[in-house]
Amino acid sequence: xxxxxxxxxxxxxxxxxxxxxxxxxxxxxxxxxxxxxxxxxxxxxxxxxxxxxxxxxxxxxxxxxxxxxxxxxxxxxxxxxxxxxxxxxxxxxxxxxxxxxxxxxxxxxxxxxxxxxxxxxxxxxxxxxxxxxxxxxxxxxxxxxxxxxxxxxxxxxxxxxxxxxxxxxxxxxxxxxxxxxxxxxxxxxxxxxxxxxxxxxxxxxxxxxxxxxxxxxxxxxxxxxxxxxxxxxxxxxxxxxxxxxxxxxxxxxxxxxxxxxxxxxxxxxxxxxxxxxxxx
Amino acid sequence: xxxxxxxxxxxxxxxxxxxxxxxxxxxxxxxxxxxxxxxxxxxxxxxxxxxxxxxxxxxxxxxxxxxxxxxxxxxxxxxxxxxxxxxxxxxxxxxxxxxxxxxxxxxxxxxxxxxxxxxxxxxxxxxxxxxxxxxxxxxxxxxxxxxxxxxxxxxxxxxxxxxxxxxxxxxxxxxxxxxxxxxxxxxxxxxxxxxxxxxxxxxxxxxxxxxxxxxxxxxxxxxxxxxxxxxxxxxxxxxxxxxxxxxxxxxxxxxxxxxxxxxxxxxxxxxxxxxxxxxx
Numbered sequence: 001x002x003x004x005x006x007x008x009x010x011x012x013x014x015x016x017x018x019x020x021x022x023x024x025x026x027x028x029x030x031x032x033x034x035x036x037x038x039x040x041x042x043x044x045x046x047x048x049x050x051x052x053x054x055x056x057x058x059x060x061x062x063x064x065x066x067x068x069x070x071x072x073x074x075x076x077x078x079x080x081x082x083x084x085x086x087x088x089x090x091x092x093x094x095x096x097x098x099x100x101x102x103x104x105x106x107x108x109x110x111x112x113x114x115x116x117x118x119x120x121x122x123x124x125x126x127x128x129x130x131x132x133x134x135x136x137x138x139x140x141x142x143x144x145x146x147x148x149x150x151x152x153x154x155x156x157x158x159x160x161x162x163x164x165x166x167x168x169x170x171x172x173x174x175x176x177x178x179x180x181x182x183x184x185x186x187x188x189x190x191x192x193x194x195x196x197x198x199x200x201x202x203x204x205x206x207x208x209x210x211x212x213x214x215x216x217x218x219x220x221x222x223x224x225x226x227x228x229x230x231x232x233x234x235x236x237x238x239x240x241x242x243x244x245x246x247x248x249x250x251x252x253x254x255x256x257x258x259x260x261x262x263x264x265x266x267x268x269x270x271x272x273x274x275x276x277x278x279x280x
Numbered sequence: 281x282x283x284x285x286x287x288x289x290x291x292x293x294x295x296x297x298x299x300x301x302x303x304x305x306x307x308x309x310x311x312x313x314x315x316x317x318x319x320x321x322x323x324x325x326x327x328x329x330x331x332x333x334x335x336x337x338x339x340x341x342x343x344x345x346x347x348x349x350x351x352x353x354x355x356x357x358x359x360x361x362x363x364x365x366x367x368x369x370x371x372x373x374x375x376x377x378x379x380x381x382x383x384x385x386x387x388x389x390x391x392x393x394x395x396x397x398x399x400x401x402x403x404x405x406x407x408x409x410x411x412x413x414x415x416x417x418x419x420x421x422x423x424x425x426x427x428x429x430x431x432x433x434x435x436x437x438x439x440x441x442x443x444x445x446x447x448x449x450x451x452x453x454x455x456x457x458x459x460x461x462x463x464x465x466x467x468x469x470x471x472x473x474x475x476x477x478x479x480x481x482x483x484x485x486x487x488x489x490x491x492x493x494x495x496x497x498x499x500x501x502x503x504x505x506x507x508x509x510x511x512x513x514x515x516x517x518x519x520x521x522x523x524x525x526x527x528x529x530x531x532x533x534x535x536x537x538x539x540x541x542x543x544x545x546x547x548x549x550x551x552x553x554x555x556x557x558x559x560x
Contacts (some may be wrong), residue, residue: 015555028461028550036555062555068390072552090392098390105383107303109310118303122296122391150310166387 005095005174005207006044006067011076013037013062013231032074036062038231039076044174047204049196050236051222052211053255059231060211061101064176067209068098080174094124097167101178101211104159108152112143112162115151116169123170130169137165140195142188156183164192168200175200177210181217193220215251225251229259293397300401301408308405322416323424329355330425345485349428349514356421357510358482360414364441365476365502367410368448369469372456375402386558395548396541399453407445431516440512440522443529444505450536457540457547463559476502504528 014032037059044050052060065071066078069089077084083091106115113134120130138147141161146154154162160183167175180196181189197220200206212218218225219239226236235242235258239251246257256262308314333352345354379385379402388398421427451472458466479486479493480502486494497503508525511517551557 071555093390093392105387109307121299122393124392
């Protein structure tokens with residue numbers, strides 16, 4: 001029986017309401033009333049890839065940030081490799097590779113290599129090991145020509161590849177990726193999926209939890225798919241099982257049926273805007 | 281061999297502080313003329329104070345000043361010390377703000393670096409640069425404007441600098457905590473700098489102030505730091521004369537440093553609770 005690497009139990013997260021003007025000074029001390037996660041339980045086993053699927057604001061990024069120790073849960077428990085994300089956050093971070101979906105987080109005036117070296121060294125890689133690994137990842141992610149250019153001169157897609165390289169640089173046993181192929185062109189996105197599938201997941205010693213709106217990516221990579229809506233876990237199973245339960249042919253249909261957006265006539269009606277982001 | 285690998289044997293915390301420092305050196309190297317321009321600026325700054333001193337110096341003023349060197353030496357020490365005070369108060373929240381705005385803060389917080397190392401590491405470069413800038417001011421002062429260094433007690437100067445640094449770092453970390461929590465600059469910092477410009481004894485001796493302002497000056501660590509620095513640098517006094525200002529500054533440091541780190545950790549926790557780590 002594979003070991004559970006990520007364990008989430010009855011996880012709840014409420015945020016205080018956003019304020020502006022002078023009320024912003026009270027915001028840090030206001031009661032958290034806005035629901036982001038409403039009691040999610042989930043497990044990711046050793047070597048398993050689990051996709052988080054949901055509309056914008058469903059709670060996917062919040063869940064990933066809690067696991068990355070960047071956000072504290074309101075109640076419930078989350079652990080990575082047996083370490084509690086609140087009580088033992090340093091031990092959790094030792095196991096993690098994290099890629100945030102919304103920004104790239106590099107020093108713009110440093111080169112790609114200098115940036116990777118800095119973050120690799122902070123993750124306890126030696127100078128030699130980090131340098132070798134950077135060269136190998138640069139080949140894998142087609143970054144050879146960009147590695148010695150200042151990050152501020154790189155395209156959005158190249159920065160995204162650099163950010164993914166940073167997440168896997170220190171060979172973590174748990175990868176948390178928030179929309180990993182966003183901003184990548186089709187070729188780069190396919191290349192990264194192949195890398196994840198053939199070199200990370202096939203080795204079997206890395207677990208992957210990722211959020212994505214690209215359903216082909218979800219089907220290609222995920223052993224199981226967790227569908228989240230308004231902070232609640234609606235379903236979590238293999239893509240094949242989810243299709244079977246919902247009598248669907250595609251993950252698009254699975255998603256629409258499970259979230260209650262598909263109407264009996266087959267037309268998606270007012271769910272179109274939401275399903276658009278969930279479609280590949 | 282790069283400076284990073286030279287220090288491979290240092291314990292992790294020191295190694296990481298060095299990594300932060302080296303990161304900032306690499307960034308600073310991309311602004312090629314900055315050092316030259318700052319050196320020229322220091323020359324003009326020293327010249328301005330010299331000519332102001334020539335304008336105001338009189339035998340009665342010299343008698344009113346506690347140390348040798350006339351008003352030029354007195355004001356130059358005060359002026360460069362203001363620089364040091366500003367960087368102590370600014371460097372922590374500025375580095376935090378830059379990390380937040382560039383998106384690197386999240387990525388730093390998911391590395392294995394501890395919070396105190398992150399805070400100290402990000403501030404060390406500005407301190408080193410300010411120390412170098414102060415040295416340049418003094419070199420210009422000695423070379424062109426007869427700044428009196430013949431009596432300096434260098435050990436005393438460095439002891440005063442170290443104690444000052446420790447005492448003021450606490451204030452800087454408090455300021456960073458405020459920024460983390462409220463996302464805005466700290467009005468307390470502005471108030472402290474304003475109060476210090478009057479009661480710190482930077483451009484005139486504290487003894488000319490009315491009694492109640494002298495009382496305020498006695499509560500302000502800046503007045504002790506400046507008094508001790510002038511005593512060591514201009515008066516050439518031995519350690520026995522520095523014991524009082526050193527003791528006061530170390531007492532301030534003993535209270536401010538741990539309490540500021542505690543408040544920063546609390547502010548970070550609060551920010552993680554509210555999910556506003558990356559908000560600006």
